[in-house]
Amino acid sequence: MRPSPIRESVTTIGQDGTRPFLQPAITFGPWWKARRAVAWLLIVFFASLPWIEIEGFPAVFLDIEHRHFHLFGAMLGLSEVWLLFFVITGWVFLIYATTAFLGRIWCGWTCPQTVYLEHVFRVVDRLFEGDHVSRTKIDAQPWSEPSKLLRRGGRFFAYLFLCWAIAHIFLAYFISIPGLYPMITEAPLAHPAAFVAMAVATGGLFFNFWWFREQLCLIICPYGRLQSALIDDDSVIVGYDEKRGEPRGKAAPGIPAGDCVDCRRCVQVCPTGIDIRQGLQMECIACTACIDACDDVMTKLKRPTGLVRYASLRELNGGQTRILRPRTILYAAMLVIGLIVATGAVLRVQPAAFKLSRPPQTELYALSDNSVANVFRVKIQNKDDIPRRFFISAQSPSTKVTVLNQSVGMVIAPLTEITLPLTLLVDRTDYRGEFNFTVRLSSEDGQISLLQKAHFIGPDPRTLKK
Amino acid sequence: MPKETPHDAQPVIMPHTYDGIQEYDQSLPNWWLFTLFGSIAFAFLYWMACFVTETAADDRVALNIELDALEARQLAAVKNLDDGTLWKMSRNAQTVAEGQAIYNSLCFTCHAPNLAGMKGLGFRLNDDLWVHGNTPTAIFSGISEGIAFEGKPTGMASQKVLGTGRIAAVTAFLLSTQKEGAMKLIPRKDEPSQQSP
Numbered sequence: 080m081r082p083s084p085i086r087e088s089v090t091t092i093g094q095d096g097t098r099p100f101l102q103p104a105i106t107f108g109p110w111w112k113a114r115r116a117v118a119w120l121l122i123v124f125f126a127s128l129p130w131i132e133i134e135g136f137p138a139v140f141l142d143i144e145h146r147h148f149h150l151f152g153a154m155l156g157l158s159e160v161w162l163l164f165f166v167i168t169g170w171v172f173l174i175y176a177t178t179a180f181l182g183r184i185w186c187g188w189t190c191p192q193t194v195y196l197e198h199v200f201r202v203v204d205r206l207f208e209g210d211h212v213s214r215t216k217i218d219a220q221p222w223s224e225p226s227k228l229l230r231r232g233g234r235f236f237a238y239l240f241l242c243w244a245i246a247h248i249f250l251a252y253f254i255s256i257p258g259l260y261p262m263i264t265e266a267p268l269a270h271p272a273a274f275v276a277m278a279v280a281t282g283g284l285f286f287n288f289w290w291f292r293e294q295l296c297l298i299i300c301p302y303g304r305l306q307s308a309l310i311d312d313d314s315v316i317v318g319y320d321e322k323r324g325e326p327r328g329k330a331a332p333g334i335p336a337g338d339c340v341d342c343r344r345c346v347q348v349c350p351t352g353i354d355i356r357q358g359l360q361m362e363c364i365a366c367t368a369c370i371d372a373c374d375d376v377m378t379k380l381k382r383p384t385g386l387v388r389y390a391s392l393r394e395l396n397g398g399q400t401r402i403l404r405p406r407t408i409l410y411a412a413m414l415v416i417g418l419i420v421a422t423g424a425v426l427r428v429q430p431a432a433f434k435l436s437r438p439p440q441t442e443l444y445a446l447s448d449n450s451v452a453n454v455f456r457v458k459i460q461n462k463d464d465i466p467r468r469f470f471i472s473a474q475s476p477s478t479k480v481t482v483l484n485q486s487v488g489m490v491i492a493p494l495t496e497i498t499l500p501l502t503l504l505v506d507r508t509d510y511r512g513e514f515n516f517t518v519r520l521s522s523e524d525g526q527i528s529l530l531q532k533a534h535f536i537g538p539d540p541r542t543l544k545k
Numbered sequence: 546m547p548k549e550t551p552h553d554a555q556p557v558i559m560p561h562t563y564d565g566i567q568e569y570d571q572s573l574p575n576w577w578l579f580t581l582f583g584s585i586a587f588a589f590l591y592w593m594a595c596f597v598t599e600t601a602a603d604d605r606v607a608l609n610i611e612l613d614a615l616e617a618r619q620l621a622a623v624k625n626l627d628d629g630t631l632w633k634m635s636r637n638a639q640t641v642a643e644g645q646a647i648y649n650s651l652c653f654t655c656h657a658p659n660l661a662g663m664k665g666l667g668f669r670l671n672d673d674l675w676v677h678g679n680t681p682t683a684i685f686s687g688i689s690e691g692i693a694f695e696g697k698p699t700g701m702a703s704q705k706v707l708g709t710g711r712i713a714a715v716t717a718f719l720l721s722t723q724k725e726g727a728m729k730l731i732p733r734k735d736e737p738s739q740q741s742p
Binding site: 085087088092093094095096097098291294298445447448452454483489497498499500501502 | 555556569571572573574575576578650651655664706
């Protein structure tokens with residue numbers, strides 16, 4: 080028997096610390112159908128990305144082993160990891176902005192926890208164990224009951240298979256489908272690290288969806304805790320129209336009854352076990368299950384729907400929702416500024432890099448009959464997925480400097496890095512002492528032009544006999 | 546349809562008050578407590594294993610074992626490269642071509658594309674006069690480790706850049722211009738590239 084929820088306690092944490100396991104009912108209403116459409120779109124998107132090939136690589140391929148990250152045709156190396164800053168801050172700004180406008184719409188519609196739990200695993204629950212009444216009955220049965228063994232056992236293996244499949248798709252993001260396929264066909268011990276990653280992911284997913292479920296949202300996920308700071312009276316939330324609904328139940332003498340008939344359907348369908356009529360709560364993942372449930376009952380009673388609906392607290396109190404508020408303007412502005420800066424940063428990423436250094440164990444400079452020489456070590460990295468011919472040149476405003484033997488340039492294979500010595504010569508007649516110069520790395524196709532500053536070391540010019 | 550009973554009781558309020566704030570006496574979830582006590586137990590076992598009994602593998606020891614294995618592999622590769630093998634490699638057209646390609650991408654900047662050397666930068670390599678050893682293995686180690694002369698470093702240590710296999714190929718390329726038994730060892734000042742580039 081499920082206790083009636085109260086605001087002071089979390090329904091799914093028992094007073095002795097045990098976990099009352101919820102078996103929520105379901106109403107297949109319009110919101111649920113819309114959410115299912117979004118969820119399947121997201122699942123198909125997630126599952127198909129590793130299969131879609133763009134410019135010879137999977138659409139998303141985070142190749143940890145070779146430290147290359149392929150994103151929709153672009154290729155980023157480990158040296159571009161700093162761009163993650165924009166991904167993380169952008170995601171936070173996006174969450175802030177959407178929460179200020181639309182509450183926890185992320186939780187109810189797009190969070191993988193909700194998407195897979197509501198639209199995959201609870202479907203399996205209903206398939207094997209029936210509706211919430213049947214499932215509650217099975218919960219109470221002893222394991223010696225053959226039908227429980229059959230139904231729950233079947234569900235166990237269905238869960239295991241689904242988690243195993245999701246884990247493989249997840250793994251494909253890091254080792255690609257062509258990389259994954261031989262690992263699947265070969266013995267697990269041939270690729271122990273990948274196998275362990277797959278097994279841990281499968282086990283973690285299984286534990287999460289089989290048992291942990293809403294505990295993740297209530298206790299682990301920080302987002303619910305931020306809700307009180309991110310939501311204000313004008314944010315659109317899933318709310319109960321207290322003005323219209325109360326007093327609930329049967330009319331008392333002298334007081335006309337509200338529209339809420341106290342059927343408790345909204346409580347039965349809640350996946351986190353709250354009573355939405357007690358107002359906005361930390362546990363609410365804004366999944367709209369109670370909206371569907373209440374609308375269904377109201378329709379049957381031939382009363383207007385929307386007793387529980389998407390509305391701001393201000394609207395529920397009879398006011399008008401204000402869309403433009405300091406926080407929505409600020410969050411939206413931060414999001415836009417972040418997008419502009421991130422776009423600029425991404426556009427500045429060059430498909431090559433080079434670094435100049437002095438090789439160890441060499442003399443700082445060398446003298447020949449008519450020139451002063453400096454030897455550098457250049458590391459050139461072709462970060463693109465096509466081969467390129469690169470040229471190196473050096474300029475100085477003060478002194479004429481020549482790069483030795485580099486006129487033909489060098490072809491660097493895709494995704495490789497070469498190190499080569501770079502010898503710079505200055506004619507004795509031109510030499511006026513140490514000077515700064517710029518080294519330019521350019522590509523034959525004109526796509527790349529990178530500069531590096533360096534210092535030319537040499538003797539005091541007065542010691543050189545002309 | 547399961548009948549719902551009212552919540553057993555309102556949570557107990559703790560007797561203390563701090564700054565006017567009261568506190569409910571709620572239980573933590575058992576699974577949460579399990580992670581807490583589990584991590585305490587793990588910390589104790591970890592401390593025992595790594596710092597008290599030292600039975601767990603030390604990362605530094607594991608690292609040194611791997612580095613030793615790497616060094617052993619490199620040494621084993623070099624060990625097989627005696628003078629005879631390197632001469633044999635110098636007669637293999639494919640190896641020589643590979644060595645030449647590497648030479649033309651790296652070594653030529655100081656030793657010139659035609660092996661003629663450059664004054665003050667790199668010795669001449671296309672004559673039969675050798676300053677830092679006149680054996681194939683001496684050339685190999687010169688490329689690999691660099692060459693020190695009178696305490697001053699000279700020549701580039703290329704082991705990290707090229708690796709044993711490619712250094713052997715470059716050695717083979719250089720030997721392909723030499724005649725076995727005709728390489729002469731001379732003092733540094735007599736090297737022709739010291740005089741003119």
